[in-house]
Amino acid sequence: xxxxxxxxxxxxxxxxxxxxxxxxxxxxxxxxxxxxxxxxxxxxxxxxxxxxxxxxxxxxxxxxxxxxxxxxxxxxxxxxxxxxxxxxxxxxxxxxxxxxxxxxxxxxxxxxxxxxxxxxxxxxxxxxxxxxxxxxxxxxxxxxxxxxxxxxxxxxxxxxxxxxxxxxxxxxxxxxxxxxxxxxxxxxxxxxxxxxxxxxxxxxxxxxxxxxxxxxxxxxxxxxxxxxxxxxxxxxxxxxxxxxxxxxxxxxxxxxxxxxxxxxxxxxxxxxxxxxxxxxxxxxxxxxxxxxxxxxxxxxxxxxxxxxxxxxxxxxxxxxxxxxxxxxxxxxxxxxxxxxxxxxxxxxxxxxxxxxxxxxxxxxxxxxxxxxxxxxxx
Ligand code: ADP
Numbered sequence: 001x002x003x004x005x006x007x008x009x010x011x012x013x014x015x016x017x018x019x020x021x022x023x024x025x026x027x028x029x030x031x032x033x034x035x036x037x038x039x040x041x042x043x044x045x046x047x048x049x050x051x052x053x054x055x056x057x058x059x060x061x062x063x064x065x066x067x068x069x070x071x072x073x074x075x076x077x078x079x080x081x082x083x084x085x086x087x088x089x090x091x092x093x094x095x096x097x098x099x100x101x102x103x104x105x106x107x108x109x110x111x112x113x114x115x116x117x118x119x120x121x122x123x124x125x126x127x128x129x130x131x132x133x134x135x136x137x138x139x140x141x142x143x144x145x146x147x148x149x150x151x152x153x154x155x156x157x158x159x160x161x162x163x164x165x166x167x168x169x170x171x172x173x174x175x176x177x178x179x180x181x182x183x184x185x186x187x188x189x190x191x192x193x194x195x196x197x198x199x200x201x202x203x204x205x206x207x208x209x210x211x212x213x214x215x216x217x218x219x220x221x222x223x224x225x226x227x228x229x230x231x232x233x234x235x236x237x238x239x240x241x242x243x244x245x246x247x248x249x250x251x252x253x254x255x256x257x258x259x260x261x262x263x264x265x266x267x268x269x270x271x272x273x274x275x276x277x278x279x280x281x282x283x284x285x286x287x288x289x290x291x292x293x294x295x296x297x298x299x300x301x302x303x304x305x306x307x308x309x310x311x312x313x314x315x316x317x318x319x320x321x322x323x324x325x326x327x328x329x330x331x332x333x334x335x336x337x338x339x340x341x342x343x344x345x346x347x348x349x350x351x352x353x354x355x356x357x358x359x360x361x362x363x364x365x366x367x368x369x370x371x372x373x374x375x376x377x378x
Contacts, residue, residue: 004029005291008066010053011073012039014338014348015267018275019072020044022283026291033062040339056080063089070244070290072266074102075147092191092290093265097242101265104172105145111260114239116232118260119251120175130157130166130173139176142166150348178254182261183219184270186247187233188285188295195237196285196295197230198278201270206310214307214366217273218300220359221252228258236263245286247271269308269348276334276353277304302355305366309350309375311343317377319343321350326372330365332356342377349375 005028009016012034020030020041032045035052042048051058053073059080063069068090069081081095093101100106111118122137124130130142138160144153144167155165156176182205186198202219221229233248240246240263247268249261271282280288280296288295309321318341327333332355343349352369356362 005068006066008063008069010071010076012041013072014040015072016041017044019267019283022281023287026287031066038341060084068290092243094242097240097265101263103145104143105170107262108172116236116260119177122173124171124173127166127168131163133173134160134163137173141174141176143172145170177251177259179251180254181252183252184247184249185229185233186245186268186271186282187237188245188289189237189243190289190295191243191292194295195234196298197233198271198274198298199300200226200229203270214305215270217304225258232260244289245282272351273304273306273353276355277302303359303362305354305362307352307369308348311345311347311349312374312376313345315377316344319349320376320378322374322376323372327369343375
């Protein structure tokens with residue numbers, strides 16, 4: 001292993017911040033590119049460049065001279081990354097995989113091509129087309145091809161009266177699934193092709209904000225579904241021919257089918273508990289994978305839950321964490337604040353990991369903590 005690896009991270013948000021915290025243990029020199037001068041990574045990076053991550057030349061200028069370049073967000077210039085790769089810089093995840101994942105339309109076509117189970121879909125170009133397809137497809141979910149994130153870019157079309165909400169842009173129209181559980185599996189793949197999966201986690205959503213409220217790991221699902229999810233996660237990362245981490249989000253339908261919803265080629269919100277609950281965290285695993293090191297042990301040693309600290313509805317301004325002192329009095333509660341100065345309704349401001357020896361105690365702690373902590377503005 002090289003004494004000091006120069007690693008570039010494109011995107012300077014909370015995922016980058018936690019990646020840096022792990023990279024420090026490997027004596028890695030960190031370079032970060034982000035458009036926001038106040039990005040969470042800034043105080044931790046050795047070198048911080050302010051620039052547009054979607055700008056081809058900006059990405060090229062940033063990556064020149066580095067050993068490895070990675071991303072903590074999908075919306076980046078793939079062409080810039082392709083250029084860096086041609087110049088011999090290691091770019092993980094590889095640009096060809098990012099190009100597919102950036103566009104939900106290409107993602108769905110990829111699943112169809114490799115017989116990976118996913119909700120039935122049809123590609124749509126504009127709103128008029130959705131209206132014509134309504135009779136056959138409703139109830140459905142309409143998803144914009146490029147640029148959506150955290151539930152923005154997704155609308156549920158239950159009946160004809162919802163059709164005006166459809167996107168007037170290239171999108172995917174998907175059959176609405178009767179979801180029993182949403183689970184995700186994070187898989188890592190090294191440069192040598194070795195793969196390793198973290199135990200599945202179950203996400204519980206906040207229906208109002210369409211964001212994860214909390215998650216439980218490991219998910220309470222049968223061995224058969226665990227095996228199926230692991231197998232699909234490995235198949236996807238291999239077919240994408242990708243190095244690094246891939247978070248695979250699944251729907252487990254009420255009729256027992258496991259369907260792939262979407263993937264993210266980077267550390268993921270559903271893997272934050274791995275910092276405290278697994279022998280190797282998702283962040284360390286990503287570093288190991290992209291730096292050509294052996295993958296670590298992903299085994300989970302303690303049941304865990306992760307609660308997102310979302311900006312309270314109706315508050316915008318300098319963040320204040322109400323009830324934090326009380327939460328910290330509870331045993332095995334770990335706080336991660338992302339360092340975003342300003343809170344907004346639904347903004348991801350931090351998370352809390354909770355460990356407990358069994359599921360009952362875990363649920364009790366989650367209920368207490370969710371009531372205790374509020375991110376407000378003062
Ligand atoms: P994003 O990329 O913004 O996270 P997703 O595709 O994950 O968007 O969709 C957000 C949420 O919308 C999902 O987690 C799920 O709760 C719901 N959803 C998405 N697709 C479907 C579907 N086909 N059927 C039912 N619910 C869906």
